[in-house]
Amino acid sequence: xxxxxxxxxxxxxxxxxxxxxxxxxxxxxxxxxxxxxxxxxxxxxxxxxxxxxxxxxxxxxxxxxxxxxxxxxxxxxxxxxxxxxxxxxxxxxxxxxxxxxxxxxxxxxxxxxxxxxxxxxxxxxxxxxxxxxxxxxxxxxxxxxxxxxxxxxxxxxxxxxxxxxxxxxxxxxxxxxxxxxxxxxxxxxxxxxxxxxxxxxxxxxxxxxxxxxxxxxxxxxxxxxxxxxxxxxxxxxxxxxxxxxxxxxxxxxxxxxxxxxxxxxxxxxxxxxxxxxxxxxxxxxxxxxxxxxxxxxxxxxxxxxxxxxxxxxxxxxxxxxxxxxxxxxxxxxxxxxxxxxxxxxxxxxxxxxxxxxxxxxxxxxxxxxxxxxxxxxxxxxxxxxxxxxxxxxxxxxxxxxxxxxxxxxxxxxxxxxxxxxxxxx
Amino acid sequence: xxxxxxxxxxxxxxxxxxxxxxxxxxxxxxxxxxxxxxxxxxxxxxxxxxxxxxxxxxxxxxxxxxxxxxxxxxxxxxxxxxxxxxxxxxxxxxxxxxxxxxxxxxxxxxxxxxxxxxxxxxxxxxxxxxxxxxxxxxxxxxxxxxxxxxxxxxxxxxxxxxxxxxxxxxxxxxxxxxxxxxxxxxxxxxxxxxxxxxxxxxxxxxxxxxxxxxxxxxxxxxxxxxxxxxxxxxxxxxxxxxxxxxxxxxxxxxxxxxxxxxxxxxxxxxxxxxxxxxxxxxxxxxxxxxxxxxxxxxxxxxxxxxxxxxxxxxxxxxxxxxxxxxxxxxxxxxxxxxxxxxxxxxxxxxxxxxxxxxxxxxxxxxxxxxxxxxxxxxxxxxxxxxxxxxxxxxxxxxxxxxxxxxxxxxxxxxxxxxxxxxxxx
Numbered sequence: 004x005x006x007x008x009x010x011x012x013x014x015x016x017x018x019x020x021x022x023x024x025x026x027x028x029x030x031x032x033x034x035x036x037x038x039x040x041x042x043x044x045x046x047x048x049x050x051x052x053x054x055x056x057x058x059x060x061x062x063x064x065x066x067x068x069x070x071x072x073x074x075x076x077x078x079x080x081x082x083x084x085x086x087x088x089x090x091x092x093x094x095x096x097x098x099x100x101x102x103x104x105x106x107x108x109x110x111x112x113x114x115x116x117x118x119x120x121x122x123x124x125x126x127x128x129x130x131x132x133x134x135x136x137x138x139x140x141x142x143x144x145x146x147x148x149x150x151x152x153x154x155x156x157x158x159x160x161x162x163x164x165x166x167x168x169x170x171x172x173x174x175x176x177x178x179x180x181x182x183x184x185x186x187x188x189x190x191x192x193x194x195x196x197x198x199x200x201x202x203x204x205x206x207x208x209x210x211x212x213x214x215x216x217x218x219x220x221x222x223x224x225x226x227x228x229x230x231x232x233x234x235x236x237x238x239x240x241x242x243x244x245x246x247x248x249x250x251x252x253x254x255x256x257x258x259x260x261x262x263x264x265x266x267x268x269x270x271x272x273x274x275x276x277x278x279x280x281x282x283x284x285x286x287x288x289x290x291x292x293x294x295x296x297x298x299x300x301x302x303x304x305x306x307x308x309x310x311x312x313x314x315x316x317x318x319x320x321x322x323x324x325x326x327x328x329x330x331x332x333x334x335x336x337x338x339x340x341x342x343x344x345x346x347x348x349x350x351x352x353x354x355x356x357x358x359x360x361x362x363x364x365x366x367x368x369x370x371x372x373x374x375x376x377x378x379x380x381x382x383x384x385x386x387x388x389x390x391x392x393x394x395x396x397x398x399x400x401x402x403x404x405x406x407x408x409x410x411x412x413x414x415x416x417x418x419x420x421x422x423x424x425x426x427x428x
Numbered sequence: 429x430x431x432x433x434x435x436x437x438x439x440x441x442x443x444x445x446x447x448x449x450x451x452x453x454x455x456x457x458x459x460x461x462x463x464x465x466x467x468x469x470x471x472x473x474x475x476x477x478x479x480x481x482x483x484x485x486x487x488x489x490x491x492x493x494x495x496x497x498x499x500x501x502x503x504x505x506x507x508x509x510x511x512x513x514x515x516x517x518x519x520x521x522x523x524x525x526x527x528x529x530x531x532x533x534x535x536x537x538x539x540x541x542x543x544x545x546x547x548x549x550x551x552x553x554x555x556x557x558x559x560x561x562x563x564x565x566x567x568x569x570x571x572x573x574x575x576x577x578x579x580x581x582x583x584x585x586x587x588x589x590x591x592x593x594x595x596x597x598x599x600x601x602x603x604x605x606x607x608x609x610x611x612x613x614x615x616x617x618x619x620x621x622x623x624x625x626x627x628x629x630x631x632x633x634x635x636x637x638x639x640x641x642x643x644x645x646x647x648x649x650x651x652x653x654x655x656x657x658x659x660x661x662x663x664x665x666x667x668x669x670x671x672x673x674x675x676x677x678x679x680x681x682x683x684x685x686x687x688x689x690x691x692x693x694x695x696x697x698x699x700x701x702x703x704x705x706x707x708x709x710x711x712x713x714x715x716x717x718x719x720x721x722x723x724x725x726x727x728x729x730x731x732x733x734x735x736x737x738x739x740x741x742x743x744x745x746x747x748x749x750x751x752x753x754x755x756x757x758x759x760x761x762x763x764x765x766x767x768x769x770x771x772x773x774x775x776x777x778x779x780x781x782x783x784x785x786x787x788x789x790x791x792x793x794x795x796x797x798x799x800x801x802x803x804x805x806x807x808x809x810x811x812x813x814x815x816x817x818x819x820x821x822x823x824x825x826x827x828x829x830x831x832x833x834x835x836x837x838x839x840x841x842x843x844x845x846x847x848x849x850x851x852x853x
Contacts, residue, residue, distance in 0.1 A: 290563070305669050
């Protein structure tokens with residue numbers, strides 16, 4: 004058995020990590036304790052500078068690609084071999100928390116630091132990646148950076164036309180953050196299939212299971228299959244006082260019915276693993292004395308079973324058509340934005356994670372990730388695995404999100420040991 | 429019978445009025461043909477300057493009160509008598525049209541011009557009023573200017589604390605438009621009960637009846653009683669992938685259910701005159717992968733029968749409580765913002781309007797206003813009446829809103845003659 008000297012080195016690193024997490028959380032467009040850090044905003048640029056600063060302190064060789072995926076590499080003794088990579092994201096949806104993604108970036112850098120302090124010498128290079136825009140906030144596209152790295156040609160096409168809610172194009176937004184993109188640069192973001200020997204992501208669970216069961220580590224065996232849908236209804240609108248009820252075709256009520264239909268169809272699936280959410284519902288013109296003339300919904304449906312998830316989507320589509328007929332409104336858009344297949348963790352990475360947990364005497368649970376992550380796309384170009392740590396009540400995407408220093412320390416040690424083991428293979 | 433010389437003067441004035449309406453519509457924060465002109469915005473300030481400019485061209489004596497109600501007076505030969513006033517508003521809700529309110533301001537100024545050109549000499553002074561913020565867009569308070577003029581002490585109190593959605597206070601917003609308000613100035617906006625001998629408002633119908641029946645003039649006998657309500661639900665929110673369905677308390681779905689309950693309770697009233705609308709429904713944080721943790725609705729309920737309307741509000745309240753219990757969310761606000769009684773037109777003003785219609789050989793219909801107007805509040809301090817003209821398909825509060833030059837010309841002539849008649853009484 005290999006002796007990992009740094010294992011006996013105390014846990015001073017957890018307080019350094021906590022301080023970094025708090026510092027990063029201060030780059031926010033909403034007041035603490037909430038965090039809002041949207042792609043290519045000034046705060047996002049600040050966070051990028053901060054991450055690159057730590058990478059440089061650690062002596063990593065730093066590279067950025069055309070869309071701002073950031074890579075910090077510790078070159079191994081056999082630099083020509085595929086590297087062992089880890090990483091996550093630091094963008095944050097409006098009014099969310101400070102751990103989602105961040106633990107997988109700052110924690111990964113802490114894992115590198117721990118290995119360096121222990122005197123470890125990697126054979127395969129080790130690399131920390133900060134992915135651009137895991138969250139879909141600005142352009143409606145989740146995992147933008149990793150999706151591109153995995154070679155999504157459709158995304159390259161659509162990014163040329165993509166605009167945000169203020170009609171700012173993707174290219175102009177990137178430019179404002181200092182990334183001068185020519186449309187053909189986007190292909191250069193694609194990575195080779197043999198770029199990485201393994202990819203591991205450390206993340207808070209974003210669910211309540213580990214905390215409830217008192218287990219410090221989750222080893223992810225599969226990531227649930229997500230899909231997202233945009234829907235728009237259009238109607239005549241009109242004055243809230245003057246248009247009598249029989250003359251109305253109220254698209255706000257059509258949207259309300261569809262939101263409830265999503266819940267109904269999800270529950271009909273009969274499986275606890277099926278979830279569906281209407282996180283965005285907007286009415287136009289949005290005045291108290293005006294009947295809505297346009298409504299816009301964005302729907303998220305997920306399942307570990309792809310077919311069951313797609314059945315729900317079909318039912319939601321049928322409901323949208325039925326509602327539009329009954330209410331006399333137009334279903335002007337029903338667009339499936341993405342409908343990704345699920346991903347399985349690779350046996351080689353699971354083995355390394357189980358080895359690490361046993362070495363560290365940490366109890367672990369093999370589990371499914373119901374949230375999706377950059378790992379879903381990294382799995383297309385590399386053997387993939389994920390390490391989960393518990394979070395308070397399973398809360399995520401809100402200010403109450405919390406992971407304890409102890410749980411983060413366990414996650415960092417798990418990640419360090421897993422990477423070290425894979426580096427020597 | 430009085431001979432109204434100007435009646436024979438052709439209708440050149442309608443094209444001048446159309447040109448002014450188009451010019452005013454260009455002061456908009458949304459692209460044509462829509463109009464967006466929100467209280468104290470730069471566009472609102474431009475519009476105010478434009479209206480005062482026309483008043484000065486007509487030789488009217490111009491006065492502004494503390495909140496920006498604008499008065500243009502043609503002083504009569506017996507200036508000590510109560511004046512005959514008319515007017516409406518020029519603020520426009522987001523993405524609305526160019527006739528709502530505007531016809532009653534620019535049309536009133538055209539009526540003054542017509543009377544001046546005809547050589548008419550008023551005995552009682554004639555006055556055109558441009559009311560501040562008939563629309564509730566910015567501060568959630570409808571008919572802000574006329575409500576204050578009518579002496580609303582509650583409004584004076586609440587305005588000291590009122591902020592808009594960007595947390596800008598009413599006082600600061602007014603300041604940015606050039607109105608330096610000290611909280612005690614607001615009382616100075618109150619008018620005496622005998623300030624006006626009569627008030628008449630010219631307005632598009634905002635409903636389909638006149639157009640459908642081919643009748644050019646509506647004489648309003650009563651204004652329906654409006655009420656508006658703000659509702660907020662709060663729940664735990666969370667990640668759209670990770671929180672399983674049984675663990676959710678989704679306030680977006682609570683809001684959807686309440687919106688549909690409003691429709692249900694309105695239809696249960698059994699009267700065609702009961703209407704209810706959810707024009708605003710907002711979800712927080714508003715991200716596709718986040719379960720809503722706060723939802724906000726604004727509900728508008730109206731009826732010509734005050735008790736029947738209030739019964740609907742009670743049922744909506746009960747539904748909100750039931751929904752919050754069933755879904756395990758908190759009903760953190762259920763606030764009735766206003767619950768105004770209906771207003772009746774005064775017999776003296778109706779008589780003058782009927783006289784004018786007969787003089788002009790215009791067919792007219794006695795009707796109810798289902799939309800409410802500044803007249804609702806002017807009725808508290810003055811005998812009140814309203815003149816309606818047809819509008820295309822009854823459309824209002826959207827870009828397709830339209831009134832024909834002929835219908836506007838009829839309205840202007842009706843208003844001019846009604847004011848002239850009352851001025852001599």
